[in-house]
Amino acid sequence: MANLSPLQRQYLDRMGVTVWVSRAGAGAGSETKSGGVEPEAENEQWLTLGEEVASCTRCELHRGRTNTVFGVGNQKAGWLVIGEAPGAEEDRRGEPFVGRAGQLLNAMLGAMGLAREEVYIANILKCRPPNNRDPSAPEVAACEGYLKRQIDLIRPALILVLGRIAAHNLLKVETPLGRMRGKPWEWNGIPVVVTYHPAYLLRSPAEKRKAWQDLQLALSLYPGKS
Numbered sequence: 001m002a003n004l005s006p007l008q009r010q011y012l013d014r015m016g017v018t019v020w021v022s023r024a025g026a027g028a029g030s031e032t033k034s035g036g037v038e039p040e041a042e043n044e045q046w047l048t049l050g051e052e053v054a055s056c057t058r059c060e061l062h063r064g065r066t067n068t069v070f071g072v073g074n075q076k077a078g079w080l081v082i083g084e085a086p087g088a089e090e091d092r093r094g095e096p097f098v099g100r101a102g103q104l105l106n107a108m109l110g111a112m113g114l115a116r117e118e119v120y121i122a123n124i125l126k127c128r129p130p131n132n133r134d135p136s137a138p139e140v141a142a143c144e145g146y147l148k149r150q151i152d153l154i155r156p157a158l159i160l161v162l163g164r165i166a167a168h169n170l171l172k173v174e175t176p177l178g179r180m181r182g183k184p185w186e187w188n189g190i191p192v193v194v195t196y197h198p199a200y201l202l203r204s205p206a207e208k209r210k211a212w213q214d215l216q217l218a219l220s221l222y223p224g225k226s
């Protein structure tokens, strides 16, 4: 188990997970990276991508959206967090993982020694499916290119995937989530760890301990960390 700072232990408490840990300090290794692409060119690519998403009509979900939910955070983050699709609050605010699930995600990140602003957070879909239904295959096919372009620009060191829908659509498998968590996966050479969606953890708090195990796995796999 990684050594935890007092702050990380506070976030674990906020997550609802109590663990006996060493008092030695720790960090999650969130240092940002510099790539080989010129910053101006990269900024231009982000702007273009943002504009494309904001005006996208590639699937029917554009008809019911209030806002597209592009993604938020550090565009040079080592950590990329991927969820499923915007919910009602996200659609209203145009930002992923806000509301109670977002607060729990912030606590999960905090328990790893990461501030929300240090990581990048995005979804498989940029627009809200009606009544929070699962994304359809055509919707994912229409939208996933945007996420791939985001990943190419961010070049994260590790991807943390939240929930079955995001895991299945990113990794193109149909393995039950219970068998996906607890072991490393890979997406185009980037290590991937799968854990429960915070909204599920709010409904099933007994699973938070397993989620913490997954986060520890992610910490252990983060490049440069033991």
Ligand code: SF4
Pocket (backbone or CB within 6 Å): 053, 056, 057, 058, 059, 060, 061, 062, 068, 125, 126, 127, 128, 139, 142, 143
């Ligand atoms: S969900 Fe994606 S593909 Fe569909 S309209 Fe929104 S941005 Fe476009």
